[in-house]
Amino acid sequence: MKNIPIDINESSLVVMDLIFKLKIRDVMTRGLISAKRCDSMHHIQQLMKDNSITGVPIVENKRLYGIISIDDIINALEHGYRDDPAEKHMTTNLVVLDEDMPLSFAINYFDKYGFGRYPVLNARQEVVGIITTRNVNISLLMALIKEIHELESRIEPHPTPDNTYMLKEYHVRQYGFDEAGKASNNLKKFLQEHQHPTRLMRRAAVAAYELEMNLVVHSTGGTLTIIVTQEKVEINVVDHGPGITDVEQAMREGFTTANEWIQSLGFGAGMGLPNARRVSDEFDIESSPDGTRVRSVIYLNPQDAPAT
Amino acid sequence: MNDARSVCCPLIKVARALKAEILYQPHHVSALMVCNVTATDLMSDVLVVDKDNILLVTSLASDQAIRTAHIIGAVAVIIANGKNLPSSMLQVAEELDICVLRTQLPKFETCAILSRMLRIP
Numbered sequence: 149m150k151n152i153p154i155d156i157n158e159s160s161l162v163v164m165d166l167i168f169k170l171k172i173r174d175v176m177t178r179g180l181i182s183a184k185r186c187d188s189m190h191h192i193q194q195l196m197k198d199n200s201i202t203g204v205p206i207v208e209n210k211r212l213y214g215i216i217s218i219d220d221i222i223n224a225l226e227h228g229y230r231d232d233p234a235e236k237h238m239t240t241n242l243v244v245l246d247e248d249m250p251l252s253f254a255i256n257y258f259d260k261y262g263f264g265r266y267p268v269l270n271a272r273q274e275v276v277g278i279i280t281t282r283n284v285n286i287s288l289l290m291a292l293i294k295e296i297h298e299l300e301s302r303i304e305p306h307p308t309p310d311n312t313y314m315l316k317e318y319h320v321r322q323y324g325f326d327e328a329g330k331a332s333n334n335l336k337k338f339l340q341e342h343q344h345p346t347r348l349m350r351r352a353a354v355a356a357y358e359l360e361m362n363l364v365v366h367s368t369g370g371t372l373t374i375i376v377t378q379e380k381v382e383i384n385v386v387d388h389g390p391g392i393t394d395v396e397q398a399m400r401e402g403f404t405t406a407n408e409w410i411q412s413l414g415f416g417a418g419m420g421l422p423n424a425r426r427v428s429d430e431f432d433i434e435s436s437p438d439g440t441r442v443r444s445v446i447y448l449n450p451q452d453a454p455a456t
Numbered sequence: 457m458n459d460a461r462s463v464c465c466p467l468i469k470v471a472r473a474l475k476a477e478i479l480y481q482p483h484h485v486s487a488l489m490v491c492n493v494t495a496t497d498l499m500s501d502v503l504v505v506d507k508d509n510i511l512l513v514t515s516l517a518s519d520q521a522i523r524t525a526h527i528i529g530a531v532a533v534i535i536a537n538g539k540n541l542p543s544s545m546l547q548v549a550e551e552l553d554i555c556v557l558r559t560q561l562p563k564f565e566t567c568a569i570l571s572r573m574l575r576i577p
């Protein structure tokens with residue numbers, strides 16, 4: 149398995165851009181924990197333990213001489229040479245990276261050489277840091293998060309047909325009296341902002357409100373969709389039941405199935421559906437035990453309204 | 457009392473006559489005029505009214521009173537019988553910019569005073 153599961157030749161453009169744009173110096177650990185050639189293996193073991201690391205470069209005067217990894221320490225423990233100097237057991241066949249290289253080099257090195265860490269040198273061949281797969285993963289993740297935020301902020305809002313200037317869907321809960329009416333109030337505010345005639349605004353808002361309250365009072369919850377175009381306000385209500393047993397009866401004023409509790413809240417007088425129909429230019433209702441659908445249309449230009 | 461009409465009266469003057477306190481006051485309160493009154497605790501009754509410059513007189517101290525008033529474009533809501541209001545009610549009033557008043561008078565007396573104020577002499 150690859151150390152870093154990124155194909156540096158064929159990834160998405162964003163990832164490719166990142167791994168070439170980020171330099172090793174942006175990713176590496178700078179506060180380097182190192183040891184000297186004369187330090188004992190035991191001392192280095194302690195350094196690893198105290199700092200939770202698995203490799204210690206051997207550095208003197210910023211010059212890199214070798215590296216002791218956790219494998220070397222295990223060997224020292226196994227063969228009993230814990231007090232030997234590092235110099236004697238360090239890896240000297242070193243693969244290093246240059247701080248100016250792009251991150252893609254590091255990813256490539258991790259796969260190519262299989263080491264867990266690479267010392268990083270500057271142009272003067274001085275040790276300036278160390279890079280591990282953890283550094284790469286964290287910096288890539290951070291850079292990707294930033295990039296995704298950037299890309300998301302550029303996403304255009306959901307395109308709506310040219311002549312639609314409001315399209316909103318509200319989920320309405322049964323007995324959700326705290327929120328009840330919010331959708332209709334929003335519609336009213338929207339129409340007010342667009343300075344529609346007072347009576348038209350009232351009719352549209354009343355239709356929406358009656359239907360919204362119906363969802364709250366009578367359904368087990370549903371969806372209220374409001375579409376406003378230049379020509380009309382269309383309110384679509386879909387609920388999940390229990391359905392209206394006798395639609396014709398429900399359309400009659402004063403017929404109600406609401407209980408006293410709901411009536412004490414000022415609703416359920418049996419006027420909702422008839423009133424919604426009264427203020428609508430078009431009104432359709434269909435109901436079954438699976439749910440009820442209501443569609444109400446109010447034309448914003450009176451001449452568009454069908455003759456009644 | 458749905459139809460006390462024909463004479464309009466500034467809301468501020470109405471508030472004074474009803475000894476009402478203003479609990480939420482939109483910035484344009486001095487420009488508000490009352491021309492019609494609807495008095496009911498049943499919001500369904502309010503929703504069938506098709507008039508302008510309505511003052512809603514109610515004892516229903518709930519968010520729905522404010523929301524309903526906003527829907528029909530009422531000028532203000534006056535809570536009768538000095539009822540206590542839930543705090544959410546004033547938040548909704550502020551959000552929808554609907555003036556809210558409260559009077560200690562019962563609904564009937566409130567209506568009687570409004571009737572005298574708004575009827576043609």
